[in-house]
Amino acid sequence: MGDAGLSEAEKTFILHSVQDDFREDGRGNEDFRHMELETSLISNTNGSARVRLANTDVLVGVKVQLTPVDPERPEVGRLEFFIDCSANATPAFEGRGGEELGSEISAMLTRAYAFPGAVDFHSLCVLPGQQCWLLYVDVLLLECGGNLFDAVSIAVKAALFNLKIPNVTMTKDEGGVELDLSDDPFDFKRLDVSGAPIIITVNKIGHYHVVDASEKEEECSLARLMLGVTEKGTITAMRKEGSGSLDPNSISDMMEVNTRFLCLPGI
Amino acid sequence: MPLDTRRLTGPESSQSPYNFAPVNKLDLTQLDKRPDGRSIKKLRPLFLRTNVVSQARGSSYIEMNETKVICAVYGPREVLRREDFSLKGQLTCDFKFTTFSCRQRRQYQQDSQEKDLSVLVLEALEPAVCLHKYPKSQINIFITVLQHDGSALSAAITCASVALASAGIEMYDLVVASSAAICGSVTLIDPTAQEEDALLKATVKPDNNAGSVTVAFLPSLSQVSAISSDGELSFEILNKSMQECVANCQKLYPVLEHTLVKHQQELEAGRS
Amino acid sequence: MFEPATEAKLADHCTLCVHRRGILTGQAGQYNHYVWDKSIPNVELSPLCSPNFRPGPPGEQAQVLSQNMDDLLKTSGCINFEDLCICPGKLSWVLHISLVCLDYDGNIMDACVLALVAALKNTCLPAVTVDEETGDIKTDPTTHTPLSVACCPVSTSFIVFDNNILLVDPTNEEEKLATGAVTVVAEGSNLVSIYKPGGTPLRDDQIEDCIDRALERSLEAARLIDDTLCSIDR
Numbered sequence: 006m007g008d009a010g011l012s013e014a015e016k017t018f019i020l021h022s023v024q025d026d027f028r029e030d031g032r033g034n035e036d037f038r039h040m041e042l043e044t045s046l047i048s049n050t051n052g053s054a055r056v057r058l059a060n061t062d063v064l065v066g067v068k069v070q071l072t073p074v075d076p077e078r079p080e081v082g083r084l085e086f087f088i089d090c091s092a093n094a095t096p097a098f099e100g101r102g103g104e105e106l107g108s109e110i111s112a113m114l115t116r117a118y119a120f121p122g123a124v125d126f127h128s129l130c131v132l133p134g135q136q137c138w139l140l141y142v143d144v145l146l147l148e149c150g151g152n153l154f155d156a157v158s159i160a161v162k163a164a165l166f167n168l169k170i171p172n173v174t175m176t177k178d179e180g181g182v183e184l185d186l187s188d189d190p191f192d193f194k195r196l197d198v199s200g201a202p203i204i205i206t207v208n209k210i211g212h213y214h215v216v217d218a219s220e221k222e223e224e225c226s227l228a229r230l231m232l233g234v235t236e237k238g239t240i241t242a243m244r245k246e247g248s249g250s251l252d253p254n255s256i257s258d259m260m261e262v263n264t265r266f267l268c269l270p271g272i
Numbered sequence: 273m274p275l276d277t278r279r280l281t282g283p284e285s286s287q288s289p290y291n292f293a294p295v296n297k298l299d300l301t302q303l304d305k306r307p308d309g310r311s312i313k314k315l316r317p318l319f320l321r322t323n324v325v326s327q328a329r330g331s332s333y334i335e336m337n338e339t340k341v342i343c344a345v346y347g348p349r350e351v352l353r354r355e356d357f358s359l360k361g362q363l364t365c366d367f368k369f370t371t372f373s374c375r376q377r378r379q380y381q382q383d384s385q386e387k388d389l390s391v392l393v394l395e396a397l398e399p400a401v402c403l404h405k406y407p408k409s410q411i412n413i414f415i416t417v418l419q420h421d422g423s424a425l426s427a428a429i430t431c432a433s434v435a436l437a438s439a440g441i442e443m444y445d446l447v448v449a450s451s452a453a454i455c456g457s458v459t460l461i462d463p464t465a466q467e468e469d470a471l472l473k474a475t476v477k478p479d480n481n482a483g484s485v486t487v488a489f490l491p492s493l494s495q496v497s498a499i500s501s502d503g504e505l506s507f508e509i510l511n512k513s514m515q516e517c518v519a520n521c522q523k524l525y526p527v528l529e530h531t532l533v534k535h536q537q538e539l540e541a542g543r544s
Numbered sequence: 545m546f547e548p549a550t551e552a553k554l555a556d557h558c559t560l561c562v563h564r565r566g567i568l569t570g571q572a573g574q575y576n577h578y579v580w581d582k583s584i585p586n587v588e589l590s591p592l593c594s595p596n597f598r599p600g601p602p603g604e605q606a607q608v609l610s611q612n613m614d615d616l617l618k619t620s621g622c623i624n625f626e627d628l629c630i631c632p633g634k635l636s637w638v639l640h641i642s643l644v645c646l647d648y649d650g651n652i653m654d655a656c657v658l659a660l661v662a663a664l665k666n667t668c669l670p671a672v673t674v675d676e677e678t679g680d681i682k683t684d685p686t687t688h689t690p691l692s693v694a695c696c697p698v699s700t701s702f703i704v705f706d707n708n709i710l711l712v713d714p715t716n717e718e719e720k721l722a723t724g725a726v727t728v729v730a731e732g733s734n735l736v737s738i739y740k741p742g743g744t745p746l747r748d749d750q751i752e753d754c755i756d757r758a759l760e761r762s763l764e765a766a767r768l769i770d771d772t773l774c775s776i777d778r
Binding site: 276278279280281282283286289290292293294324325326327328342343344346349366368370371372377380412414415416418 | 591594595601646
Binding site for chain 2: 076108109111112115116119120121122228230235238239240241242243244245246247248249250251252253256257260261264
């Protein structure tokens with residue numbers, strides 16, 4: 006991440022701006038950029054959302070599909086994340102260039118959503134022990150302008166909020182159960198996403214902690230802490246990224262910065 | 273899964289016999305003694321050895337009771353692709369569970385969990401290696417888990433850092449990793465696979481804590497090089513268990529030092 | 545932990561062989577069809593064991609070795625495949641055999657065969673009961689029956705130097721310099737197979753010499769395996 010090709014002088018400039026709590030675009034260290042959130046924009050999906058965070062642009066579509074349950078957990082439905090790093094976003098994603106970043110983002114999302122309270126997994130099960138809904142969450146990166154993980158997680162949550170799962174009726178037959186999907190497009194249920202986490206990344210630039218870093222700022226930071234947080238204030242996934250290391254106390258501080266953004270998951 | 277044409281594949285419909293075996297549940301919150309007889313704060317004994325793979329530049333083997341991991345380091349070797357050249361050295365990591373290492377048989381191809389773990393190991397080691405000393409070259413780390421009985425990630429990180437050191441790669445510090453599983457108000461240090469499994473299946477109330485955390489620590493610089501957590505945890509509990517993991521890493525550090533001193537002595541004995 | 549494991553070590557060369565058991569459910573009437581598919585050996589030459597191997601799908605050498613192991617299992621008759629049948633026509637064991645090379649210093653074939661045989665001899669199958677009416681399968685992991693292994697094939701590899709010197713148990717370096725190789729698999733005083741992949745042609749008496757030495761070694765190695773297995777308490 007962060008390949009804006011900055012010179013030493015530019016880096017020093019950003020470092021100083023963070024020191025003064027007055028960043029290049031006029032924000033303070035703990036200010037997010039203006040965010041645009043749009044839902045229900047692709048009619049072919051069951052739920053979709055688009056998030057624009059300054060230059061970062063992410064589109065998410067969710068499709069639902071009926072599949073046999075996982076024999077290890079026969080009473081719940083499943084979520085799967087796929088990230089498509091389109092070469093439109095940055096030339097670096099051409100060919101297989103974006104694969105690594107894509108799998109990192111999907112791994113982080115998978116972990117953040119891996120706890121039982123994330124969404125109501127039980128409501129995603131159609132027939133316990135047999136059929137459940139599998140939600141394919143497809144993320145398309147349209148433009149990268151820093152803070153990808155946060156933008157993606159917000160878009161995913163919004164798309165899940167927007168999700169319409171068709172109601173299925175079961176009729177018991179001799180020798181089996183038949184599943185019927187209703188034709189009425191308004192016969193659907195929503196998914197409860199109040200417990201769903203979003204990811205907040207705190208970058209360490211110099212000795213200061215910065216949220217929602219732009220691409221330039223990301224290049225100046227040697228280490229960042231990514232946390233999946235829920236509205237209730239619990240942490241559902243944590244990961245350190247970047248080539249630098251962190252002091253244990255500094256991690257606590259960064260986690261605290263994070264908890265100050267707990268209002269965010271409520272969006 | 274794409275069809276594997278270069279291996280002998282068995283019938284598609286086979287199942288593990290354990291799928292049909294009765295399950296005995298382990299309740300972590302009502303635990304006075306752990307299944308292996310440890311107290312909840314006790315680490316498993318650590319066995320470390322270097323020089324286990326004769327063909328590698330450096331290698332090591334770690335054993336934490338039933339968790340067994342082997343790691344080999346090759347390089348620094350020349351970067352073959354021209355576009356990959358950089359003035360900083362590159363570190364690559366390949367993390368693999370053997371097919372027989374877990375209770376359920378694993379696939380030969382690297383799955384997404386293994387890819388995720390490769391990245392985590394890499395991120396834990398990168399801050400410790402003086403990569404600027406190895407321009408235009410790459411160092412390859414290969415980690416194979418022979419047997420997985422919990423805390424495989426922390427074992428792999430510790431093992432890999434010892435392998436790097438035994439390969440003579442210049443480093444700022446060793447990396448020691450330690451993990452903990454949290455269930456409700458109980459924090460289990462160095463969990464086994466059975467405990468990790470029970471945690472996944474535990475039916476805790478929504479507001480309760482259930483999760484695990486792994487910390488990689490640079491003991492003499494007193495810096496955390498990687499931290500990763502899973503499951504739903506509150507800020508205070510996570511912070512507390514992180515401190516506990518850091519303290520445990522400090523405890524394990526002398527074992528690593530001792531192993532490397534022994535490694536050096538063996539080298540010198542071999543020379544003279 | 546759960547699986548029998550053995551490690552064969554010839555000097556600097558380890559191969560770990562572990563069996564993973566699976567239960568195969570087949571359709572009635574297809575029993576005969578499955579007979580040959582009940583053991584699946586695969587040799588992994590991972591990049592960990594030598595700088596010559598790259599990550600990714602197995603290379604030619606690994607594929608050939610896997611095939612060799614498969615042929616050996618089926619032709620030597622060391623396991624009676626009928627023993628793997630639990631419920632005729634319905635249920636049978638399938639042995640997934642993974643041979644993982646941990647340190648590659650030549651003579652991989654001999655190490656693989658040793659590890660394979662020792663692991664087979666160490667394999668225990670949990671008791672399985674099938675409810676005849678409902679068809680439900682139950683396993684009891686606490687009771688085991690050992691797999692019966694009828695014989696103990698041992699492989700002995702030779703390399704040819706300068707067209708006439710025969711060397712047994714070659715190291716990696718020796719293998720690179722060799723002009724030819726021959727592998728003899730023997731079981732007790734019987735010959736199972738001879739594998740000579742090209743290279744320097746050998747005279748009759750040289751081949752005979754190889755066979756004699758292989759037969760002698762097979763008895764020693766078989767004794768060693770038995771001694772080792774006896775020393776494990778289970």
